[in-house]
Amino acid sequence: MKLTIERAALQKALAHVQSVVERRTTIPILSNVLVEARGDVLSLAATDMDIAILEKVPAEIGAPGETTLPAHTLYDIVRKLPEGAQIELEGEGEGKRLELKAGRSKFTLSSLPTEEFPVLDDGELPHSFSLPASDLRALIERTRFAMSTEETRYYLNGIYLHAAESDGIKVLRIVATDGHRLAQVEMPQPEGAADIPGVIVPRKAVAELHKLIEDSDETVAISLSDTRIRFAFDHVVLTSKLVDGTFPDYQRVIPEGNDKIMEVDCAAFAEAVDRVSTISTEKSRAVKVEIDKGRLTLTASSPEHGTATEELEVKYDSDPIEIGFNSRYLLDITQQIEGGTVRIDLADASAPTIVRDIADNSALYVLMPMRV
Amino acid sequence: MTIRVLPETLINQIAAGEVVERPAAALKELVENSIDAGATQIDITLRDGGRDLIAVADDGCGMEPDEMALAVVRHATSKLPDSDLFNISTLGFRGEALPSMGAVGRLSITSRAQGADEAWQIVVEGGHKGAAIPAALNKGTRIELKDLFFATPARLKFLKTARTEINHAVDVVNRLAMAHPGISFTLTADSRSPLRYDSTQGELLDARLARLAQVMGREFADNAVAIEAEREGYVLSGYVGLPTLNRGNAQMQFLFVNGRPVRDRLLLGAVRGAYQDFLARDRHPLIALFLAAPPREVDVNVHPAKTEVRFRDAGLVRGLIVGAIRHGLAGAGHRAATTVSDAALGAMHPASGGPALPYSRGGGGGGSRGLSEEVLRFQAPLSGAFGSGGMPLPGLDAPPMAAVPIYDADEEVLAAPLGAARGQLHETYIVAQTEDGIVIVDQHAAHERLVYERMKEALAGEGVKRQVLLIPEVIEMDEAACGRLLAQADDLAELGLVIDSFGPGSVAVREVPALLGETDIGGLVRDLADEIAEIGEALGLKERLEEVCGTMACHGSVRAGRRLTREEMNALLRQMEATPHSGQCNHGRPTYVELKLADIEKLFGRR
Numbered sequence: 001m002k003l004t005i006e007r008a009a010l011q012k013a014l015a016h017v018q019s020v021v022e023r024r025t026t027i028p029i030l031s032n033v034l035v036e037a038r039g040d041v042l043s044l045a046a047t048d049m050d051i052a053i054l055e056k057v058p059a060e061i062g063a064p065g066e067t068t069l070p071a072h073t074l075y076d077i078v079r080k081l082p083e084g085a086q087i088e089l090e091g092e093g094e095g096k097r098l099e100l101k102a103g104r105s106k107f108t109l110s111s112l113p114t115e116e117f118p119v120l121d122d123g124e125l126p127h128s129f130s131l132p133a134s135d136l137r138a139l140i141e142r143t144r145f146a147m148s149t150e151e152t153r154y155y156l157n158g159i160y161l162h163a164a165e166s167d168g169i170k171v172l173r174i175v176a177t178d179g180h181r182l183a184q185v186e187m188p189q190p191e192g193a194a195d196i197p198g199v200i201v202p203r204k205a206v207a208e209l210h211k212l213i214e215d216s217d218e219t220v221a222i223s224l225s226d227t228r229i230r231f232a233f234d235h236v237v238l239t240s241k242l243v244d245g246t247f248p249d250y251q252r253v254i255p256e257g258n259d260k261i262m263e264v265d266c267a268a269f270a271e272a273v274d275r276v277s278t279i280s281t282e283k284s285r286a287v288k289v290e291i292d293k294g295r296l297t298l299t300a301s302s303p304e305h306g307t308a309t310e311e312l313e314v315k316y317d318s319d320p321i322e323i324g325f326n327s328r329y330l331l332d333i334t335q336q337i338e339g340g341t342v343r344i345d346l347a348d349a350s351a352p353t354i355v356r357d358i359a360d361n362s363a364l365y366v367l368m369p370m371r372v
Numbered sequence: 373m374t375i376r377v378l379p380e381t382l383i384n385q386i387a388a389g390e391v392v393e394r395p396a397a398a399l400k401e402l403v404e405n406s407i408d409a410g411a412t413q414i415d416i417t418l419r420d421g422g423r424d425l426i427a428v429a430d431d432g433c434g435m436e437p438d439e440m441a442l443a444v445v446r447h448a449t450s451k452l453p454d455s456d457l458f459n460i461s462t463l464g465f466r467g468e469a470l471p472s473m474g475a476v477g478r479l480s481i482t483s484r485a486q487g488a489d490e491a492w493q494i495v496v497e498g499g500h501k502g503a504a505i506p507a508a509l510n511k512g513t514r515i516e517l518k519d520l521f522f523a524t525p526a527r528l529k530f531l532k533t534a535r536t537e538i539n540h541a542v543d544v545v546n547r548l549a550m551a552h553p554g555i556s557f558t559l560t561a562d563s564r565s566p567l568r569y570d571s572t573q574g575e576l577l578d579a580r581l582a583r584l585a586q587v588m589g590r591e592f593a594d595n596a597v598a599i600e601a602e603r604e605g606y607v608l609s610g611y612v613g614l615p616t617l618n619r620g621n622a623q624m625q626f627l628f629v630n631g632r633p634v635r636d637r638l639l640l641g642a643v644r645g646a647y648q649d650f651l652a653r654d655r656h657p658l659i660a661l662f663l664a665a666p667p668r669e670v671d672v673n674v675h676p677a678k679t680e681v682r683f684r685d686a687g688l689v690r691g692l693i694v695g696a697i698r699h700g701l702a703g704a705g706h707r708a709a710t711t712v713s714d715a716a717l718g719a720m721h722p723a724s725g726g727p728a729l730p731y732s733r734g735g736g737g738g739g740s741r742g743l744s745e746e747v748l749r750f751q752a753p754l755s756g757a758f759g760s761g762g763m764p765l766p767g768l769d770a771p772p773m774a775a776v777p778i779y780d781a782d783e784e785v786l787a788a789p790l791g792a793a794r795g796q797l798h799e800t801y802i803v804a805q806t807e808d809g810i811v812i813v814d815q816h817a818a819h820e821r822l823v824y825e826r827m828k829e830a831l832a833g834e835g836v837k838r839q840v841l842l843i844p845e846v847i848e849m850d851e852a853a854c855g856r857l858l859a860q861a862d863d864l865a866e867l868g869l870v871i872d873s874f875g876p877g878s879v880a881v882r883e884v885p886a887l888l889g890e891t892d893i894g895g896l897v898r899d900l901a902d903e904i905a906e907i908g909e910a911l912g913l914k915e916r917l918e919e920v921c922g923t924m925a926c927h928g929s930v931r932a933g934r935r936l937t938r939e940e941m942n943a944l945l946r947q948m949e950a951t952p953h954s955g956q957c958n959h960g961r962p963t964y965v966e967l968k969l970a971d972i973e974k975l976f977g978r979r
Contacts, residue, residue, distance in 0.1 A: 303830035371838040
């Protein structure tokens with residue numbers, strides 16, 4: 001195998017691929033990236049047995065061939081090479097050492113045989129549809145904060161992607177929850193998505209996907225079965241197993257009769273919450289929200305540091321209400337709201353509260369109060 | 373097959389299976405009889421671990437010959453005068469012990485009733501009772517049990533080595549001796565050096581402490597806090613060790629109910645609960661607690677060996693114990709065990725390889741091991757500093773100190789229990805001078821405990837904040853576990869965990885303590901259910917919350933390696949004096965060591 005490639009191109013591809021590779025693993029081959037040179041394309045592949053990624057970059061191929069190389073080491077080397085360097089890779093063949101040269105630097109890397117590299121069986125992916133990357137990004141960005149990190153509730157460790165109907169319009173919807181709050185974002189259903197099964201995309205896949213499409217404006221082709229999902233775009237293919245579990249019936253916990261409606265300037269509200277919560281203790285970060293006609297009062301107190309109060313003008317004319325929230329959860333949600341005004345629908349101090357962007361109906365957040 | 377009534381001998385042998393399980397069990401019955409007979413002196417002799425001979429002689433009230441003949445008949449006793457099983461004021465009451473022993477060994481009873489002119493003897497061998505014959509004895513009763521289990525060879529085979537059996541016997545005598553400080557005990561067994569507890573007179577509490585010191589060691593007596601509490605007829609007294617005095621197992625925990633040594637899960641659980649916040653899970657305090665309960669409130673007829681008891685109101689007893697111990701420990705304030713300083717002094721003896729104190733050799737005083745090394749570490753640089761004349765001691769030369777003259781013997785501060793800060797060594801240990809010694813404080817451990825105590829106070833003050841769950845977590849368990857959990861739902865709610873019933877065999881968690889963040893609720897609730905089953909209280913939740921506080925306290929406190937000004941050091945010492953439980957960290961390790969001047973003088977051969 002022999003090839004030459006520009007540093008920037010290789011680094012970008014490697015950055016994507018190596019981030020799937022776990023730092024510590026008991027199976028040595030999983031630390032490696034599969035490097036394959038054919039025609040004028042260099043393909044890089046990596047997997048952790050749950051997620052597999054394949055990225056192709058154009059390169060000048062002298063002699064075709066394939067090998068596997070330690071992913072993190074290779075990435076670190078490439079990253080540290082000077083900008084604009086031409087990188088030369090040369091190896092005698094499979095399972096042998098491989099030489100990497102750039103300018104005056106020379107590295108000899110040990111490789112593992114390519115047969116050991118696991119091939120994840122894609123199986124049949126009967127459903128497919130495509131989305132602009134920007135739309136997919138918006139869906140993910142506004143829901144991923146609510147994913148659970150608690151391993152025992154594995155079925156919440158991801159985002160729930162499914163087809164639904166909202167006010168008679170068919171939509172593609174993503175829901176995430178950690179049991180304390182819930183985020184639900186939807187978009188008009190793309191063609192081919194009507195019959196998809198509801199699937200839970202695991203947290204790590206969501207994170208990797210988000211990294212990949214961060215600055216892409218292409219179209220993402222999504223194919224899925226009820227055990228696997230594949231995202232294909234640019235020159236990258238990301239395949240992930242799905243979480244084998246049942247997502248809870250989230251619609252039951254979204255309240256409908258919340259009749260105390262408050263509207264407030266989102267930025268001002270977020271800033272005030274942030275300021276007031278400075279005083280509350282490190283871990284629970286409770287803020288108390290008192291709402292009366294046209295006025296909202298935020299208070300936080302800590303026996304150690306004292307108390308904080310801030311008043312805001314709001315649009316509200318129901319009965320006064322007093323309710324507590326975890327300030328971090330409030331801030332997480334207000335960060336997702338791009339419009340100027342946030343609308344909060346309340347019922348009472350122990351009932352779920354709905355937060356949404358007044359100018360945007362596609363997203364809805366449910367937040368459970370805290371008893372203070 | 374026809375059904376028939378078993379012969380008396382066989383019945384007694386069966387009963388013996390439960391009552392006379394091993395020589396120590398027989399000994400227990402005999403000594404209890406002596407105590408019930410009002411003896412003031414009990415002498416015990418064992419041969420071959422009690423296999424050849426168990427002899428108990430007392431100076432109690434004795435028996436008439438016709439009583440003796442009756443005493444060896446099953447279910448004959450003098451101890452239930454009004455035939456009321458719920459009004460038991462003696463140790464024995466079942467009337468089983470003597471006939472059982474007679475059924476499995478060669479029993480001889482010699483007794484002279486109080487005021488009688490002669491003594492009589494009666495012999496029972498393998499269940500066959502002989503006639504009473506005149507004998508010689510000055511006073512009381514002497515019972516000899518020879519060739520134990522000769523009639524039940526299978527049981528004989530199950531006996532352990534003589535040494536093991538003697539250890540069990542000593543344990544039995546120790547427990548009874550602790551409960552009855554007014555009685556002298558001697559125990560002679562084979563080659564073992566004889567055990568001797570002289571009767572101690574005076575106030576019950578003082579007498580008891582003296583006896584406890586004899587049995588549990590001087591160390592315990594020096595580091596114990598007296599407990600006295602009363603609630604609804606239950607009277608609890610006794611001594612509990614400071615948390616810094618702890619052991620790797622619970623063997624040094626002695627509980628007595630109405631003078632009867634018991635091992636009861638409920639009571640041991642209550643002790644664990646009381647110490648929960650001062651000791652790591654695998655360390656156990658030393659305690660000796662005596663509970664006097666109204667006879668009608670307690671059922672001792674649970675097990676033939678009577679080591680288990682049942683209370684009519686278990687919650688009350690538990691609350692009494694936990695409350696009394698906590699109160700006692702709070703009163704002890706910042707005291708740390710003197711064992712710690714003993715160990716430190718032991719470590720400081722001239723390094724010629726002199727005999728180390730037992731504490732520094734593992735085993736016993738768990739809390740003190742690391743410390744002796746710390747003290748050694750602190751020793752070395754001192755000599756280095758003098759040798760080279762270089763290395764400034766932070767406490768002496770560092771700029772923050774310069775402003776304050778070192779020996780401005782500030783009498784007021786010196787008189788405080790933890791004295792006046794004189795300097796900081798290795799930017800980790802504060803050295804303070806008191807009126808009659810020096811105190812070395814681990815600044816991080818001490819400050820951590822202070823911060824922790826403050827946080828706990830805040831937690832108790834403003835209550836635990838609860839995060840309401842969007843989707844209630846349904847946890848499936850067996851019905852009994854659910855029932856136990858739900859019975860404690862109110863207590864759990866106070867700690868931030870709100871649960872309710874979700875059909876048979878499952879509970880729904882509606883709210884969780886916000887402090888725990890996102891946590892494995894299912895695991896937590898299951899652990900709590902197990903804990904309630906085991907010790908009757910869900911300590912786990914409180915422990916989890918305190919663990920979070922502990923971690924926060926650790927991050928929020930002065931680290932080792934930070935240089936403190938004299939003002940800061942003195943402030944820390946004053947806060948320690950004012951804060952309860954500041955003498956140990958959350959795991960029972962001491963936060964400071966006090967060395968008395970007298971001990972230091974001994975080190976230098978001045979005394």
